[in-house]
Amino acid sequence: MSVRKLSRFITAIIEMPDVEELVLFHLNINQRRVVVARHHEWEVPDDIASTIFEEARNVSSAYPGPQSFILGAYKKEDKEYASAIATTGFRVDPQPTIDGADASGSEPPTEVGLVAQLMRHVENKERTMNSMFGGVVSYLVKDNERKGDQIETLLKYRTDQIEVVESLHTKKHERDMEQKQIEAKVERNKELFDRILTYFPVVVNHLAGKELVRQKDSELELVAMELARTLTMPQLDRIKDSGIFQPQQLLLVGTMLEKVVKRMKTEEEMKAESKSAQTIAKS
Secondary structure (H helix, E strand, C coil): CHHHHHHHHHHHHHHCCCCCEEEEEEEEECCCCEEEEEEEECHHHHHHHHHHHHHHHHCCCCCCCCCCEEEECCCCCCCCCCCCCEEEEEEEEEEECCCCCCCCCCCCHHHHHHHHHHHHHHHHHHHHHHHHHHHHHHHHHHHHHHHHHHCCCCHHHHHHHHHHHHHHHHHHHHHHHHHHHHHHHHHHHHHHHHHHHHHHHHHHHHCCCCCCCCCCCHHHHHHHHHHHHCEEECHHHHHHEEEEEEEHHHHHHHHHHHHHHHHHHHHHHHHHHHHHHHHHHHC
16 A cells, blocks of 8 residues: 555656655654655656665664654755655554565565565664764764854954954053143143243343342242341351351352342332322322
């Protein structure tokens, strides 16, 4: 019955121009498909049906009980056998019948039949083991290829990430250098401006020959002038006669005293002018 069913199926697919390959699958105990055989010629449906059924019977003899098979028609480019154009299923029972032959037409339980059945069993076992190990190896190869692609993608992503980080560090370094240059320029301008403010009264007063602009006294100048202001003539005579100071040091002290006297006179003149202005304003 299964051979006639297969023959009718093959006769029907002859009229289908897209069919390029017939694949026989065995459904294992987990209902997963295992490829048993592939065929690319089926001009004589009865012959190819008998061949396919014999292949199924050889596989089923290695298992106890009836075994299920699927015959599918595919295109050659469908390497994963994901989209079948047409399929049919059938079962093969390797158990012997009452008259000594099994349901699929196997050899009777004679010496020659037992030897033939044992050889077929060994062949089917080897074929099944090869198919199983082939499936495992194929899965491992695909898994390694997939992991290799993932590793390559991650390495590219990591490389791009490192380039972005280095670019950011470079830009930050450039910004820091520009900021330092700007700060140094501001500091130089400030220092130059402070020097101008310091020397401006000196230059003006020197050109005018008198103090027109009040000079800004530094802290050291204020301390030195205050010290010179508090010195009395007897103290100056003792300093001069003591021989502690050298002539150039005495000259510096005299210069400070001269500045103090000038500053005191200037302050007194300013106070006198202020009083005169007030008196004139009252009158």
